[in-house]
Amino acid sequence: MSIISTLEQITDRHHVYPFLVPAQAPKLDVSHNVLLYLEDITVSFDGFKAINNLNMYINDGELRCIIGPNGAGKTTMMDIITGKTQPDSGSAWFGQTINLLEMDEPAIAQAGIGRKFQKPTVFEELSVWENLELAMAGNRNVWSILNARLNSEQSAMLLETIELIGLQANTQMLAGRLSHGQKQWLEIGMLLMQKPRLLLVDEPVAGMTHQEMDRTAELLISLAGRHSVVVVEHDMDFVRNLAGKDRTVTVLHQGSVLSEGTMSKVQQDPKVVEVYLGE
Ligand SMILES: Nc1ncnc2c1ncn2[C@@H]1O[C@H](COP(=O)(O)OP(=O)(O)OP(=O)(O)O)[C@@H](O)[C@H]1O
Numbered sequence: 001m002s003i004i005s006t007l008e009q010i011t012d013r014h015h016v017y018p019f020l021v022p023a024q025a026p027k028l029d030v031s032h033n034v035l036l037y038l039e040d041i042t043v044s045f046d047g048f049k050a051i052n053n054l055n056m057y058i059n060d061g062e063l064r065c066i067i068g069p070n071g072a073g074k075t076t077m078m079d080i081i082t083g084k085t086q087p088d089s090g091s092a093w094f095g096q097t098i099n100l101l102e103m104d105e106p107a108i109a110q111a112g113i114g115r116k117f118q119k120p121t122v123f124e125e126l127s128v129w130e131n132l133e134l135a136m137a138g139n140r141n142v143w144s145i146l147n148a149r150l151n152s153e154q155s156a157m158l159l160e161t162i163e164l165i166g167l168q169a170n171t172q173m174l175a176g177r178l179s180h181g182q183k184q185w186l187e188i189g190m191l192l193m194q195k196p197r198l199l200l201v202d203e204p205v206a207g208m209t210h211q212e213m214d215r216t217a218e219l220l221i222s223l224a225g226r227h228s229v230v231v232v233e234h235d236m237d238f239v240r241n242l243a244g245k246d247r248t249v250t251v252l253h254q255g256s257v258l259s260e261g262t263m264s265k266v267q268q269d270p271k272v273v274e275v276y277l278g279e
Helices: 003-011 074-081 105-111 128-135 142-147 152-164 180-192 210-223 236-243 263-268 270-277
Strands: 034-045 048-059 063-067 089-094 113-116 198-202 228-232 249-253 256-261
Touching: 034 074, 034 228, 048 074, 048 228, 048 256, 063 210, 063 236, 074 198, 074 228, 105 113, 113 180, 128 152, 128 180, 152 180, 152 210, 180 198, 180 210, 210 228, 210 236, 236 263, 249 263, 249 270, 256 263, 256 270, 263 270
Parallel strands: 063 228, 063 249, 113 198, 198 228
Antiparallel strands: 034 048, 034 089, 249 256
């Protein structure tokens, strides 16, 4: 192939280069309505069991709150789901067929598990729109980003996401100028652009105003159904708001499930009062 024809091909933005195409995500099977299975998981750090025979199941489309005292193993549990930490024993399945313990972090993200860390990590020098555009699944192709041409489906998805996260009035604003709460919502929006089936959200309301917390609860509740959402949070008012009367709350303690059920059930559980809520 001549240099000229190679250059012609590179400048043709419709050409799809194999090395730029993300690997095909494995197919998810949620025929039993369970999206995530964590079974008999144990992880030790220098002989200390941070996770101790943990069993947890997240249903497809569920919004689950995870609470527990400092050091209960909440972050370590998220690290196992996302492939950052390998357990010593146990199993972790995404749907019926995807064995998370055989995959690395990028493959797990590709399979549909997105994670939002506590601190927002948006691109401060780019606008809200550009942040979302960069995060879009299938738009990681260098040429399409440079050419900044979205197809109609991509534009519609971007607009829908901006509305969902409530930043319609800030589309062209630099992300660095957003409030703390708005940055958190933008980052949730950026995760949504990758169409995750499961969203893991770590302490989303730390540092937020009450108004921002209420808006965040509304946003996360609106995501349930289309996505499964697992929220780790210490703020009990926020958890009560998220869990409502019917959703399941899981209380972790010393790396295991101490109690599980509706918020009113776990709040009245004497074991929970003793180790956590009674503090
Ligand atoms: N890489 C590591 N090396 C050694 N110990 C660790 C490591 N990661 C976690 N731990 C320990 O494992 C335990 C569980 O930690 P983890 O961060 O998962 O708890 P957590 O429930 O997320 O706590 P917090 O609410 O404070 O964030 C803690 O005692 C912690 O010190």
